[in-house]
Amino acid sequence: MRVVASGEQSPASGPGALESLLERVAQGDQEAFESVYHAVAGSVLGLARRVLRDSAQAEEVAQEVLIDIWRTASRFDPARGSAMTWMLTLAHRRAVDRVRSAQASANREHRTALRENTPAFDEVSEQVEHRLEREQVRRCLESLTEIQREAVTVAYYRGRTYRETADLLGVALGTIKTRMRDGLIRLRDCLGVAA
Amino acid sequence: MTDADLHALTGAYALDALDEREAEDFARHLAHCEACTSEVRELQATAARLAGAVAEVPPPELHQRVMAAIGEVRQRPPRTTVLPLRPRWRPRGLPYLAAAACLALAAVAGGFAVQARHQADQQRSAAAQARQQAVRLTAVMSAPDATLHAGAVKGGGNATVIASRQLNQAALVYHGLPEPAGGKVYELWYSVNESMVPAGLLTPGRSDGTTLLSGGPRGAAAVGVTIEPAGGSPKPTTDPILLLPVSA
Ligand SMILES: [Zn+2]
Helix, strand or coil, X not given: CCCCCCCCCCCCCCCCHHHHHHHHHHCCCHHHHHHHHHHHHHHHHHHHHHHHCCHHHHHHHHHXXXXXXXXXXXXXXXXXXXXXXXXHHHHHHXXXXXXXXXXXXCCHHHHHHHHCCCCCHHHHHCCXXXXXXXXXXXXXXXXXXXXXXXXXXXHHHHCCCHHHHHHHHCCCHHHHHHHHHHHHHHHHHHHCCCC | CCHHHHHCCHHHHHCCCCCHHHHHHHHHXXXXXXXXXXXXXXXXXXXXXXXXXCCCCCCHHHHHHHHHHHCCCCCCCCCCCCCCCCCCCCCCCHHHHHHHHHHHHHHHHHHHHHHHHCCCHHHHHHHHHHHHXXXXXXXXXXXXXXXXXXXXXXXXXXXXXXXXXXXXEEEEEEECCCCCHHHCEEEEEEEECCEEEEEEXXXXXXXXXXXXXXXXXXXXXXXXXXXXXXXXXXXXXXXCCEEEECCC
């Protein structure tokens, strides 16, 4: 059997499916937003839960982020990266802002508690059903050195600054910045990420 | 801070691990450092993959709250008034894609709620399967390399194929398919080197839905649909009523 081009096909060349959807969201298309929601809500919520470690707050932040995607879709610039990256960067910043403002009112005891509770990726990924993606990311995280892996996961999944991360891991400030960078670079190469 | 110091901050910036002031300083540096800008772009895309790895199935109430809210929330206008000149890409299949995908996922989510009330092991495993199906659908739709092709089905209805070679997975969203006569079924195929490889059946008696294809689109040129005897067949016995490419 041969593949015949039919006039009814609509190839999604150029921008990806999600980029095109976001462009329609920016025009106020609620159906397009519905698709965007289903594509991203699971990651937004999962990420908020890792960073905030509290179900109610995670759902609040996820809701804010999703509404923000609707509100600011016109600010998405495909020349600066993929739609998924734009949305998840927004989500991470929002979760981090929340955890840091809570932290500003907290104190040293809080930091001590954190030190006893440093996350391993195993713990983080336990409840995840996103099997393919999870396994690839896990495999690639394993290819990092221990310090690289901890620097990246503590900062990202816990929303810690590099200063706090250095403090938690007992590593010099200069070293931690470098480990975050070369850890992410190694992860990028392992995952085959292109901007 | 010297430039060399600043260049070293790409990783911490991509992880949102700089404090507010440092992040502002670094953002200013990005405005005139091309090397850092492109590195940050890649590292942010990498960090986003860490979020994808902890995705979960969101509760239906979150969907309800968000959809209710967007009806009320005013959108921001674009930052510039200059319109891009590139042609707008508008697939014919998309308006129903959104609704169909939503219905399919809502049905899956609704299924959990009902099944959560019963504790039978069998039902739990069915719920787990449905959950995994929903998560995979989300993954395909959000894959960075996902392609989307829509077409009309001969005999009635429309369908869209969403495929990701990276994940080696494809999904079919269909709408308005008539019930085939004589207890026949819709069977899905991958077209690989001009032969057809079975990729599963559509659930009989449903005119709308979303389904993951079994097998993967790697090496395939297209996805086809034929009408086959009940239970499906190992090779197509009729001409395809839909054939859509799976590459970009
Ligand atoms: Zn630089």
